[in-house]
Amino acid sequence: xxxxxxxxxxxxxxxxxxxxxxxxxxxxxxxxxxxxxxxxxxxxxxxxxxxxxxxxxxxxxxxxxxxxxxxxxxxxxxxxxxxxxxxxxxxxxxxxxxxxxxxxxxxxxxxxxxxxxxxxxxxxxxxxxxxxxxxxxxxxxxxxxxxxxxxxxxxxxxxxxxxxxxxxxxxxxxxxxxxxxxxxxxxxxxxxxxxxxxxxxxxxxxxxxxxxxxxxxxxxxxxxxxxxxxxxxxxxxxxxxxxxxxxxxxxxxxxxxxxxxxxxxxxxxxxxxxxxxxxxxxxxxxxxxxxxxxxxxxxxxxxxxxxxxxxxxx
Amino acid sequence: xxxxxxxxxxxxxxxxxxxxxxxxxxxxxxxxxxxxxxxxxxxxxxxxxxxxxxxxxxxxxxxxxxxxxxxxxxxxxxxxxxxxxxxxxxxxxxxxxxxxxxxxxxxxxxxxxxxxxxxxxxxxxxxxxxxxxxxxxxxxxxxxxxxxxxxxxxxxxxxxxxxxxxxxxxxxxxxxxxxxxxxxxxxxxxxxxxxxxxxxxxxxxxxxxxxxxxxxxxxxxxxxxxxxxxxxxxxxxxxxxxxxxxxxxxxxxxxxxxxxxxxxxxxxxxxxxxx
Numbered sequence: 001x002x003x004x005x006x007x008x009x010x011x012x013x014x015x016x017x018x019x020x021x022x023x024x025x026x027x028x029x030x031x032x033x034x035x036x037x038x039x040x041x042x043x044x045x046x047x048x049x050x051x052x053x054x055x056x057x058x059x060x061x062x063x064x065x066x067x068x069x070x071x072x073x074x075x076x077x078x079x080x081x082x083x084x085x086x087x088x089x090x091x092x093x094x095x096x097x098x099x100x101x102x103x104x105x106x107x108x109x110x111x112x113x114x115x116x117x118x119x120x121x122x123x124x125x126x127x128x129x130x131x132x133x134x135x136x137x138x139x140x141x142x143x144x145x146x147x148x149x150x151x152x153x154x155x156x157x158x159x160x161x162x163x164x165x166x167x168x169x170x171x172x173x174x175x176x177x178x179x180x181x182x183x184x185x186x187x188x189x190x191x192x193x194x195x196x197x198x199x200x201x202x203x204x205x206x207x208x209x210x211x212x213x214x215x216x217x218x219x220x221x222x223x224x225x226x227x228x229x230x231x232x233x234x235x236x237x238x239x240x241x242x243x244x245x246x247x248x249x250x251x252x253x254x255x256x257x258x259x260x261x262x263x264x265x266x267x268x269x270x271x272x273x274x275x276x277x278x279x280x281x282x283x284x285x286x287x288x289x290x291x292x293x294x295x296x297x298x299x300x301x302x303x304x305x306x307x308x309x310x311x312x313x314x
Numbered sequence: 315x316x317x318x319x320x321x322x323x324x325x326x327x328x329x330x331x332x333x334x335x336x337x338x339x340x341x342x343x344x345x346x347x348x349x350x351x352x353x354x355x356x357x358x359x360x361x362x363x364x365x366x367x368x369x370x371x372x373x374x375x376x377x378x379x380x381x382x383x384x385x386x387x388x389x390x391x392x393x394x395x396x397x398x399x400x401x402x403x404x405x406x407x408x409x410x411x412x413x414x415x416x417x418x419x420x421x422x423x424x425x426x427x428x429x430x431x432x433x434x435x436x437x438x439x440x441x442x443x444x445x446x447x448x449x450x451x452x453x454x455x456x457x458x459x460x461x462x463x464x465x466x467x468x469x470x471x472x473x474x475x476x477x478x479x480x481x482x483x484x485x486x487x488x489x490x491x492x493x494x495x496x497x498x499x500x501x502x503x504x505x506x507x508x509x510x511x512x513x514x515x516x517x518x519x520x521x522x523x524x525x526x527x528x529x530x531x532x533x534x535x536x537x538x539x540x541x542x543x544x545x546x547x548x549x550x551x552x553x554x555x556x557x558x559x560x561x562x563x564x565x566x567x568x569x570x571x572x573x574x575x576x577x578x579x580x581x582x583x584x585x586x587x588x589x
Contacts, residue, residue: 121396196433200495203391204446204502205423214449219436 054290061283076250078281085284089252093260097171097242098235104175105231109182117190118212136180144244147173162257165247174238178231189223190216222307229303233296239264263292339366342536347402357383359560367536372551380560381540385508389425390418426499430511432491434483439475442483446502461501469497489520509539525550548572556580
């Protein structure tokens with residue numbers, strides 16, 4: 001023991017020695033918060049940049065087209081001799097496709113979530129959940145193609161008068177695309193409700209279904225609402241599916257078997273066309289994009305408000 | 315002289331009568347040769363035990379001895395573990411509850427349960443109490459109001475909570491939450507209340523209040539309480555069962571178990587030599 005002590009230096013001496021070597025690391029340590037702040041600001045700065053561009057170019061647009069005409073106009077003819085820029089046909093297309101998508105994704109996603117979280121045996125859940133999430137990995141262009149070449153012909157059996165491009169089929173397929181999002185996020189929210197609460201309900205003589213609907217879902221409501229809002233945002237922002245399967249008709253109609261254009265599809269069409277910079281049609285791009293942006297912003301704020309209001313904390 | 319003697323004897327008689335009331339208490343639960351397995355683990359072995367109305371039956375024993383498992387078998391909550399198998403029978407008011415044709419929801423409506431950790435729903439105090447009656451179809455606001463008040467009074471928590479019925483139950487203290495859970499249980503007017511270590515997460519003062527509550531409740535209900543706390547069992551129960559390794563070692567009047575245990579192991583456990 002004694003010899004050992006002579007040969008070895010003590011731990012505190014070793015630490016002292018290391019300290020000198022670590023000078024650079026210590027300096028870096030001090031810089032870390034600043035470095036991280038800059039990186040974290042990047043996304044904020046990008047957002048600010050985007051909003052600035054949208055606003056600046058939109059202002060140019062509204063110099064040519066009165067803002068009231070834009071938001072109340074039901075006629076959109078950007079390419080005609082006397083162009084008219086009413087955004088309502090696009091808003092209509094976006095809202096209708098989103099509603100169709102949510103009518104598909106909401107119930108199916110919720111029921112999948114309920115099954116996965118409350119009923120599925122462990123081994124079934126472990127297989128089923130990843131499988132469901134594969135649906136979310138399908139590229140949207142494939143979905144669009146699928147809607148156009150498979151779903152629309154299928155729908156023709158039910159609605160013989162359906163147009164080759166229509167809002168119904170991309171709406172349904174967008175719903176299918178959103179199902180895994182709602183199912184997976186809602187399942188997470190429901191699974192994180194403590195078991196003790198379920199036991200409390202079951203011990204009072206509730207059936208499994210009553211426990212699920214009256215205790216678990218209310219307790220998980222904020223997460224479930226969040227999943228719905230994300231789904232809606234996704235549907236509003238979805239571009240490829242509607243661009244392919246719903247065509248580019250700018251009619252203001254509520255007939256879901258007809259072709260309609262959404263805001264996103266309009267942007268694709270105009271940006272892909274030969275709109276020269278500086279023309280009104282070019283600027284209309286930004287005005288529509290701004291509308292879209294405001295739309296999703298309101299959705300997100302609404303979601304925050306609702307989920308805070310319905311929160312049942314556990 | 316003579317009269318004094320007879321008076322004394324009469325008093326003695328009165329005392330005896332108090333101890334052994336003339337009215338025979340009805341048996342609520344009768345367990346016959348109950349065996350239970352979690353997969354391969356034999357968790358309960360040949361349990362025979364009867365539980366009477368208007369009595370507090372305590373179940374004591376070291377961790378893992380099967381006392382909670384037995385309690386949860388009484389309202390079949392044990393079935394939430396999918397690998398459970400049982401044999402033997404438990405009759406509740408003459409019907410075998412382990413029979414699959416016995417609707418488990420009916421059983422649990424008549425047999426309330428209070429858990430180790432208070433588990434109120436993340437709803438208001440009012441909604442917590444009203445939940446039970448509601449799922450059984452009672453939706454009349456006036457009747458519900460009455461049930462809520464009666465149940466909270468029954469759990470001696472009405473005065474503390476009457477002004478904040480619509481606050482979230484999660485804002486209550488641990489002891490209040492547990493009494494709220496007891497009140498929630500009373501709202502469906504069960505016959506039996508099962509308590510799974512109801513005070514193990516509570517401070518001494520809250521524990522005392524729950525114990526007092528148990529004494530009150532036993533006037534109307536059969537109470538089965540699993541406890542780690544032997545003093546608690548001695549204080550509040552009429553009968554005590556001592557479980558060890560899935561078997562009942564001894565089941566008798568509480569004072570008998572604590573003062574003159576028949577089995578050596580019971581004595582050892584009670585005096586703190588193991589467990």
